[in-house]
Amino acid sequence: MDITSPITGIKGIGEKTQKSFAKMGVYTVGDILLHFPRNYVKFPEITDIDELNSVNESQDYAIHAVIRKAPLVKNTGRMQITLQDIGSPGHMIQLIWYRMPYLKAQLSQGRHLIFYGRIKPKGGKYVMEQPVVYEVEKYEAIRDTLQPVYSITSGITNNLIVKTVKEALANDRLLGDYLPPKIRGAYGFCEYNYAMKQIHFPDDFDALIEARHRLVFDEFFLFIMGMRYQNKKQQKDRNSFLFTEPQFVDELIEKLPYELTNAQKNTIREIENDMQSPYVMQRLIQGDVGSGKTIVAFLLMAWASKCGYQSAIMAPTEVLANQHYETFCSLVEQFGLDCPVILLTGSMTVKQKRMAYERMKTEKNALIIGTHALIQEKADFENLSLVITDEQHRFGVKQRETFSDKGTKPHILVMSATPIPRTLAIIIYGDMDISVINEVPAKRLPIKNCVVNTAYRPKAYSFIEDQVKKGHQAYVICPLVEETENSEGENVTDYAVRLREALPDDIKVDMLNGKMKSKLKDEVMTRFAKNESQVLVSTTVVEVGVNVPNATVMMIENADRFGLAQLHQLRGRVGRGDAQSYCIFINSSNSKKAQKRLEILNKSNDGFYIASEDLKLRGPGDFFGIRQSGDLAFTLADVYQDSDVLKEASEMVDEVLKEDPELALEEHHLLKKKMEQFAKEQLKRMNL
Known part of the structure; x- marks a missing residue:
């Protein structure tokens, strides 16, 4: 048995249990070892x-x-x-x-x-x-030990995971340490086997911190190493596209019914310069939630079309892709442009896909919108000059390379709503230039926030009812999908039932969670976007969601269990229309520290400020239950809290590649193998 062996290789795991583990993304022995505890209890x-x-x-x-x-x-x-x-x-x-x-x-x-x-x-x-x-x-x-508490699903108990992990860890030959001894010595890292055992079953709190430090370093080190190793192998690609008449973009901006912010205008100028330079663009736009990244994407894609080239934007969900399609079609008509707009998603019929493929080959100046279907084998582009990926943490370097392999190397633009401080963004997105959109469109009213305890729920329900009667809609977020062993928070399944009983019958309450099949999730979100349902009870799956300007209330249960950056992302689902919007944070904790953290959100709608303040409040004991969102699918590491480790990993990568650019030395053989394995694990966690 090794880490690639199926989970059934562990004693006691049969076909039924294997299917339940698959719901959690656990397929192999290695997967269960990387299913780290979400918390620990001392009885x-x-x-x-x-x-x-x-x-x-x-x-x-x-x-x-x-x-x-x-x-x-x-x-x-x-x-x-x-x-x-x-x-x-x-x-x-x-x-x-x-x-x-x-x-x-x-x-x-x-x-x-x-x-x-x-x-x-x-x-x-x-x-x-x-x-x-x-x-x-x-x-x-x-009684006197730290006991792990795992995230579980129906058919899996915490005790079963404990037993399975112990069985896997009993094989001492399973985990080889890929880090050369000199690196471990330089940073005082514990050995990999020891770290894995202590992260699951710590002897004490000090051993837990030591193990986590090692494993967090590993995640950052392997991610940065993989990125820079690939970059060193690649030469900067020459720009083979001729982008002329940048004043065309200015003319479109003047026709908009609203004024772009200075940050939006500056970002557009930076991208125009990139696309007219001798080399292919690799740029990241960091824009806070609601900062207007989508209109920037449209203007640049329209420019590409004007110059006779295709462009493509890849969204993380079908619902968002459909919304982009409708928005772009509307803008093309509004501006009177001669730009074909093509949609390609996985759920389209065979006939619809075939028609989309044919149009992609014949319409050489099309604006193409889609999901992962855009990087499938059958999707061939003609004249693709610009690729935009929405929400960077859902797409990796490999996906960007796949686009490039479909023709002449296109310009790459990545849009992210994760407010990472610039110094950390430079490390993580080391292969890209960075633009920041840190202003919100002037017409949007600031969201009104409140942090309350659970006793406020009846008033919150009345407030939601009042907003719906005024023609608006509301989100209610719960941390869990369903009632489970060791669950300490509200769950979507039971909460939706409770809310239906609390609200009048003419208010339709719908339910959404990440375990639903894609088609069903899209149907639920489409109903909400069309106001066919007025209240949506959901897990954080709506964090990367559609634009519903009619939604004016975001109520988040057990807000103390989320990272502030994630709460800020969720809050960004409202406040997108002209009406006043509200966010209600339900604090279920009696902790003064939890109240202090949530007060940061209460006082500010600025994502960069929130991330910075959150970092100041957090210490080594805070690393469970408050993970941030949108951090490139790291399992343990958090770019905010672990910023010092991120910098350490970046420095060590530079040292290793300076000494051995091809990772050809014997001492780096395991490192190279582990780096490739880590890349596969990341893609699997992102379902790519």
Whole structure:
């Protein structure tokens, strides 16, 4: 067995479990080792149920009780619910498990057991939902250790992942350390096997920090090494396109019904200079949410068409591609341009795709819009001069190269809404020049924000109802898809049901999550974009979504569980029309630090400021539960929090490539192999 072996190579993993793991993106032994814990818990002391006098709802308890009677298993229309009462009158707690009927055999009369979880009042009594069950001796054995908590899905329990990871790590030959000893020594890094074992099952907090530091360095080092190694092998491509009459873009700008910001105008000038230079452009546009990147893309693609060339923009979702298509068609008509606009997406019929392919070959000045379908084998371009990829973290260097391989090397423009500080962006996007659009169009009203606790929910529902009655729409974001073991936040599945009950029947509440099939996700988003549904309950999948100017409310449950950059991205889904928009952050934590972090969002709508302030507040103990978004599909690393490690990795890459540009030395053999493997893992995590 090695890291490329299927997950079924691990003892106890059958076909059914394999399918459940596949939902999590875990297919191989290596995948399960890279499925790092999302948090760790240190278990509390055991409390006898008859000695429990008061309850803190934000605290975890380990309750010792004796099973007095058999549990009750109820069958509802949606699931099986297991109920177990423990304790004596005055100290009674009802235990509730969803979709876990097999627990009945474990809850036999007379057994002394430990029930771990949170206690809360519900229906006039205390309940503990989805408690983890331990035998007394086993609980005492783990009491003083840090226990991993993993992200899971239906059919997979935390205990199953623990068991599977331990089985994989038992093979000491599985993980070879690719870092040469001199690099490990220079930076004081622990050995790779040790790091992997400690990240999953740390001996203590110091060992956990040491392991994470090593693995974060690995992610940055391998990413930067892969990028610069490829760059050193490639010569700068000559520009074979003749872009003339830049005043054409100025004429279009003058016809716009609104004024472009200075940042937009400066970015357009920089790109015009690039496209008229002797070499092919490689440029990144960093633009905050709602800063107007799409109109910049259109103006440049229209210029390409005017000069007789094709251009293409690749969006991360079909819904967004369709919206770009409708927007571009409207602008072409508005300006009276003779520019064909072509759409190509994966869900189109065979006939529709064939027609799109034919038009791409014959219409040599077309504006082409699509998804990953644009880089499929059958998609051939004619005269492709400019490629724009939307949302950089969804596309890698390989995808940009695939475009280049389809003809003469085109100009490459990447658009990202992730507000990475410039010093870090230069390292991460080392192969690209950078433009920043840091202003918001003047007509847009600043979003009004509020940070509130869970008691505010009824008022929030009333506010959403009022906004819908005024003709607007609302998003509600939850961190989880469904109720699961160890889940501590709101989930989309149950929340949508609750919201339908709370709101009038004439308000349609729809539901969206990342586990849905692409076609179904697109249908849900299309309904919302057309105002056929008024409230959309969703996970963060809407973070890269369509433009719905009619949406004026963004309500985010368990906001304390998200990174501030991600919250800012989500907030950017509203405030896109002329009406006043609002963002409600529901803080479910009693932590003063969580409140302080969320207050940064409350006071500012500037993504760069938010990222900077967030970085100042965060320390080494903060690296779970607050990962930022849009950071190139790193598993552990965070470009904000780990900025020092990012710089270390960049310096070490320069040293290695200076000594051995081709990575031909024996000591770098494993490094080169690992770099290629890392690139494949990244593409797999991004579903590319």
